[in-house]
Amino acid sequence: MKHILTATAVALALGLATAGASAQYTGPSSIPAVTVKALQADGKDDQHAVLRGKIVSSVGDERYLFSDGTGQMKVKIKQKVWPAQKPVDANTTVELVGEYDKELIGESHFDVKEIRLP
Template identity: 50%
Template sequence: MNRIAKVIAITVLTVSSAAAMAQSYTGPTASSAGASPHYTGPSTIPKMTAKQLLDNGTDDQYVTLNGKLISHAGSKDYVFADASGQIKVKISSKYFPANQIIDGNTPVEITGKFDKNRFGTSKLEVKQIKVTAS
């Protein structure tokens, strides 16, 4: 096999293997919590409302809230709302469920660690987000 034929064969193999890998890649949520099995049994993490958390929550407390992400404030910052009020939340893209669209009308359950600030805005750093039925 001459040198040009070898170069062409290597190029074809490289391009075809890269194309095959690209077809299986699904983006930044490919390895997120939503794409892998996770625990769904009982939990000691309290369920609260946004108002209860803001009024009575303690710094570094883990909590679960049910409601909706009503707006994106830029970067990892979102506004979460339930019937009691609103709270700012921070969500890394890796925690969004794979292959599910979440908009302002999608009911979700979020679990995370509360960052209570005496001065400034307190927020919830979300570690898990699940789409719920209501």
């Protein structure tokens, strides 16, 4: 009986530790929010940024079209980045945290590291 209680306590402790590790920070950030227009005009390769707007369509292979009212940009979003708690559609306002991938040849895009639902 003592072993069962000890095993249960350990399992509960591990479960609580794992739950805390999956929490997301939602406070202020030192990464600046920018517009698509500003990022495309003045953005630097690997620049960290936050974009606010809507993911308007899928263009295939983890690539999506994002719009913020100032312009549109392709964004790359890996499956593991999508929020599990709420589905995202073309009407959902999101904050995309990531890096601008400025290409010298070809089309530049934004590599999304985190999706926030404000």
